Amino acid sequence: MMHIREEINQWLTENLSGEYEKVRWRGCPGDEDAYPELRKEWEMKLGAAGFIGLSWPEEYGGRNLGLMDIVAYNEEYARHGGPGRAGHIGETLVAPTIIAFGTEDQKQRFLPGIKEGREFWCQGYSEPNAGSDLSNLRTKAELVGDEWVLNGQKIWTSLAHESDWVFVVARAVEGSKGRDGLVFLLVPLDQDGIEIRPIHQISGTAEFNEVYFTNAKTSQDNIIGEVGEGWKIAMALLAFERGTSTLGQQMLFKSELDMIVDIAARNGAMDNPLIRQRIAKAHAGLKVMRFNALRMLNGTENGTMTKEGYISKIFWATWHRDLGELAMDVVGDEAELVDGEFSRMQKLFLYTRADTIYAGTNQIQRNMIAERALGMPKEPRGFNNG
């Protein structure tokens, strides 16, 4: 049988063509508003070819592929400049959570929509007063008859406006605090009780949204786990990704660095000794990032996070943010001029300010490294968390 790397390589060579040429290298983080409809069609095409859910068990339509196979797939996909995956939250976060904690009915209901690239998901975790301190969330869920009724607000919900479902962590026990009394619910977005407002970002785009819940409803069947297990499931979901897309992400980074080198070679910046040093260091950092990932992936086969795995997020986020700054310095004076819309380099510079904030700020990452990798004393808890 053909290895997955050759399989996807062959398929992309044949199918990432024609009208889909437009979305090659597009739709990645910072560029997610590019061709949303075409990228959704692409998801259906990808799903029909059997390339969604490769790591899932065979009984749910997956192929039960191991970690390194998934890495190879992602790497090859990114090497071709495969379009940013509109369905990645459903495939890599929601599906493994449902497979691990969901009922048989839930698996039958939700997995096919994800696998066929028909249903799109977004994540309802952060709230205005629950950012780094996620356990401070206040959105309420109350069981009324056979439905959960939700009230409250989520924020930084990426691609809510392009999604069909949101998974929400909400407070289901009156008066509960912190990690207790939470519930994990799957909620349809297309209903009167939900309002989605885009957040206009410094990058000029609006991938992120505020999502308001005003007596929003979802069936009582759409709870994952039990009342009180919301925190456990929310954290398990975050652990599913496990860095398998990290080498694919690095292919994207490499293409960005190549563009910068190309500009520098054309406009003469490459002859500037300081720019040369910075480009060389960026290149070195990317090589280091790749080997970091290989070390991390080789250490996680037994499911435990190695110590060096803790540096992954802060390392790539900081590297990428620095790359954005380098991009503008390489472009030089003309980086200040806008031609209709922001250029790739301007977007790179502006959007990467988010990298060191979302999915655990650099400051939170340092706390985690100090406490979990180095065993240093834990931060004192605030007055609500004892």
Place this chain on the structure above:
Amino acid sequence: MAHFPFNEDHDMIRDVVKGWLKDWDDYGQKQHVIAKSGQAYDPDGWKTFAQEQGMAGISIAEEYGGAGLGHLGRAVVMEETGYVLFPSPFFSTCVICADIIETFGTEDVKSDWLGRIAAGEAILSFVDARSLPTDNGEVKLVLDAQFADMLLIALPSDTGTSKIVMASPDADGITVTPSETVDPMRALASVTLNGFAPKTNDVLGAVDNADLDKVLTIAYGALAAECVGGSQRCLDMTLDYAEQRIQFDRPIASFQAVKHRCADMFINLEAARSAAYYAADSDNTDERLEAYLIAKPYASEAYFSIAADAIQMHGGIGFTWEYPLHYFFKRARANKSLFNSVEDSYDRLATLIRQGAA
């Protein structure tokens, strides 16, 4: 399961080396003994390490009497000796000179000299005299020349080439003078050539300068692993100290300013470790060259940053001579500029990138 990218043999060697060096280190007191002695060399220690422990031949091919554990084996030794600053001729002899002989030597020279090196019976020092305008002059910063049984000298030749000769340090026309150094654990010397005439049968060969530079870049790159070992030591010392040191009725390790600095040290350390292991794990020649061209500046900059952070986190005690941290700080600084500087390395890398060769 072996620790990626190492195999079981490498892991076993590491355990052995680590144990022996821990005793040698004597809780960070041995560095004082070496510094006081005025020579960065421990002949008895080297004899045991090289001969009894068999470390001199770790990366030399089995056909020449080595252990054949390759660049990963070499990285283990460099890292673990770096952790205690063991002042040994391993780098000069078993890495730099062994690589030059392996690449440019005839089969006779290889079986003779690689055999002696692997057995821990000879110390060799490489003298890069290529920048001298003539065959006479002074070459500074020569590693371990004052202890060497044999010098490997690269002499200027026709444009773009040089000739490598072997000569005893006692030969006519050669004067070796030990240098005083900021880092008291590193043995450097100046080698003066004045009327030195190599005997023809001592000539290793005429080599292309670009080829020699490639060999040297890879050999010098082994210092990346030494930087990783030293960085780990600085972080370990800092974490121990931060737990013990009480101020404001708390261990200073509980302050976020200290925790975050330690986290940054760890990030730098693990990134440098990836750089060094990536280089040691690469086998294709072009990839290996690029990987070492990256690893050496990357790990030495990380080492300096970590050692400087360690001094800051120790407060006043880190500023004293009695506390051994300064030896690592001094080594870290030296490693940034010696054996291909950070700036030169990155500039060469930029050229490769521009050529599309990296």
